[in-house]
Amino acid sequence: MTTRLRVLDDGAWISVDDHREVRVSELWRLDTDEFCGCDLADLVVENFQTVGVDGSTVEVRVYGQCIACGASGTTGWIPVGRIRDGSFAAIDRSAIRRPRPETNQ
Amino acid sequence: MPTDVENWKSEVYGSEIRDHLFEFAERGFDSIPDDERDAWFERFKWWGLYHQRNGQEGYFMMRIGTPNGVLEPGQLRVVGEIADEYARGPGTNPIFGDAYADFTTRQSIQLHWIELSDVPAIFEKLEANGLSTQQACGDSWRNIVGNPVAGKDAQEVIDAWPVIRDLNETFKGNDDHSNLPRKWKVSVTGSADGSGQGDINDLAFEPAYKEVDGEDVVGFNVRVGGGLSRNEPRLARDIDVWVSPERVSDVAGGLSALFRDNGDREDRYNARIKFLVDEWGAERVRETLQEEYVDFDLHTAGRDVREEYTYNTGAGERNDLIGIHDQKDGTNFVGLNVLVGRMGAEDVLELADVAEEYGSGEVRLSQRQNVIVTDVPDDAIDDLLDEPILEHYSPSPSPFMRGSVACTGTEYCSLSIVETKNRQVRYARWLKENVELPDDVDQFHIHLSGCTASCAQPQIADVSLRGMKTRKDGEPVEALDVGLGGGLGAEPQFARWVTQRVPADEVPGAIANLIDTFAAEREEGESFRAFVARHDDDELDAFVDPEETDYDDPMMHNTKRTWYPYAEDDSLDSAPPAPADD
The missing domain is CATH 3.30.413.10 (Sulfite Reductase Hemoprotein, domain 1)
Structure with missing residues (x-):
């Protein structure tokens, strides 16, 4: 069974099987030293750039800004949820997210 | 690889969307197949319908494109009546109430809480009165903007209104230009005040003089590739072309086709023509236009009047069109401040009455979200200024x-x-x-x-x-x-x-x-x-x-x-269901 994943409306949200599941304007905590120098980036999600999957994990690349230090740019692949039994289950918005290390790009 | 949006557009796009839209309206919102919603909501934009955000499922923003912001006599009343009857939803705005119209920065009108089942009736009423939502959103020619008082402004160099009307008639519903890589925003200005704001549009025609066959002729210089979005603002680039009013449609069509054929359809973030102009440079745009898209010799740019621009410049006269101004026919246009561009439906109807009583009934919209009552004789000005509605929509408001x-x-x-x-x-x-x-x-x-x-x-x-x-x-x-x-x-x-x-x-x-x-x-x-x-x-x-x-x-x-920020119980869990099909 395939899952349809899309970035729509100028990067405003992620569609999973034609349902709006993940939206901009949230603050995400990122555990990465690749986006900015903060121990824990406090990222405003401004635009979704791309969406993909790694196994059952739905991932996105996001344009945003760390409100702790002001660094802005596009992130690596960040998990936003999982597909379980054909349904999307979002990661809790307060979770600390770790971008997947780039391996083949 | 083409994007999903491009694939949807290649299947069904442009005028043909209307039949599907009406069928869904007839059969109800739920008749849109679950696995086709993204595709249809994307397509509906071409007919001016934009699905509102999450929490407001099944409700649409409807954009009415009014070329150059011109609302002919009677049309503002139609907008007010439609807003009053149809633009009512489950949320009440604490400042603006239950039904209102938004005047936009591109001289269009937006209504909210529109239900799909009401679309055919709304379209019927709009079209019976010369109004349309066609191409108000989506990847094609958007509402054409300019100096809203074109044809009336005592300060204008050339009347751009016939040119705008011609472009609107030529490129709305035109199958050759209905599916572009991205939106296509055009400005045509004939006044020397710069109020068409051409610099921030994909394609701009600005007034300019050119010596042709020994005579100084008024026409337009052409700029391409302006825009403000996505942290990538660009000013439109001068492509060194002057065009006579009679040839504007040829040049505009040529550039639209150039964009259609060469814009990026694999990355929507890179699709606007401003990025193509970045990549090519203005000179190559001109060369390609000349060699592949027009069949006459392009003139080089003429003498422009940009030194005279005042609109939105931060200094001098006429930073906006608020207040009382001379028309070339001896009457006046009166610009009224509409704070943030939003006007309650009752006020829209009252303003329509006022415009009929003191002017011709015509009203025009500016890019600063304001409204202009035109054709007001000198001897009617004082009585117009005494109208109660002008206390709120003032011709002499606070600077803020x-x-x-x-x-x-x-x-x-x-x-x-x-x-x-x-x-x-x-x-x-x-x-x-x-x-x-x-x-x-x-x-x-x-x-x-x-x-x-x-x-x-x-x-x-x-x-x-x-x-x-x-x-x-x-x-x-x-x-x-x-x-x-x-x-x-x-x-x-x-x-x-x-x-x-x-x-x-x-x-x-x-x-x-x-x-x-x-x-x-x-x-x-x-x-x-x-x-x-x-x-x-x-x-x-x-x-x-x-x-x-x-x-x-x-x-x-x-x-x-929230499902609606002003709701008493605003949580997304309390969002109303999609409207029933009644």
Whole structure:
């Protein structure tokens, strides 16, 4: 069974099987030293750039800004949820997210 | 690889969407197959329907494209009646009530809470009265903008209204130009005030003189590739072409086709023609246009009148079209301030009455979200000014009221990060009561955009505000980035973003402190824009100085996590179901 994943409306949200599941304007905590120098980036999600999957994990690349230090740019692949039994289950918005290390790009 | 949107467009797009839209309207919202919703909502945009944000499932924003902002006699009443009957939803706005119309920065009209089942009846009424939503959104020719008083303005160089009408008739519903890589925004201006704001459009025609066969002829210079969105603002580039009014359609069609054939259809973020002009350069755009898309020799650019531009320049006369102005036929046009462009349906109907009583019944919309009553004889001016509705929609408003522009914001928009329209109303009211501008400064433009899409055109204001977040006392709150010193004119300049992430409740204090410093330290007669230009970013950041005041902001939380920010029970879990098909 395939899952349809899309970035729509100028990067405003992620569609999973034609349902709006993940939206901009949230603050995400990122555990990465690749986006900015903060121990824990406090990222405003401004635009979704791309969406993909790694196994059952739905991932996105996001344009945003760390409100702790002001660094802005596009992130690596960040998990936003999982597909379980054909349904999307979002990661809790307060979770600390770790971008997947780039391996083949 | 083409995007999903391109694949959907290749299957069904353009005029043919209408039959499907009406079928869904007839059979009900739920008749849209679950696995086709993204595709159909994308296509509906071509007919001016934009699905509102999550929490408002099944409701649509409807955009009516009014070329050059012209509403012919009777049309404003139609808009008011449709807003009153159909633009009512489950949410009530505490400032604007239950039914209203939004006048946009591209001289269009937006209505909210439109139900799919009502679309055929609305279209029937619009079209019976010469109005349309066709191509108001989507990847094609959008509403053509310009100086709204074209054909009437005593100051105009050339009447652009016949040109705009011709372009509108030629490129609306034109299958060769209905599926472009992305939106296509065109401005045609015939006045010397710059009020068409061509610099920020994909394609701009600006008045210019050219010697042709020994005679000085008035026509248009052509610029391509302007736009403000996505942190990538561009001014339209001069492609060294002058065109006569009779040839505008050929050149516009050629450039639209050039964009259709060469724009990026694999990456929507790179699709606007501004990026193609970046890549090619203006010279190659001109060469390609000449060699492949027009069958006559292009003239080189003529003598423009950009030195005379005043609109949105931050100095001089006519920074907007508010107030009483001469028409070339001896009557007057009267520009009225519509704060943040939103007008209640009852007021729309009342204004339609007033326009009929004192003018011709015609009304026009400006790119500063204001409304203009045209054709008012001298002897009717005093009585018009005495009309009660002009107390609220004033021809001589406070600088903070007339300078306010705001986008839709999180009330309805998926992309916005913060609440905008009501916030800008609160800001303007507070600034009016609490801040004094120097006596010789009667205009001060503050534009509030909820995100980087820049629908409020924040980069071309004295004070630019853009939605952001920050933490205050550890809690996430809505915030704004502050930019200064933007404006158009002979030397257009985008705002410099000098202060980031100001909590929204500290912005009025920040603007008050900024204006205090400006008033104290400006040189004699210096405009705010010139004042900004002679200071560096660090100095300006210090002038902004955010501060809490008695301004109270009730929307500091994440308004996007509500189904409607002003609902008593605003949680997404309490969102109303999609409207029943009655």
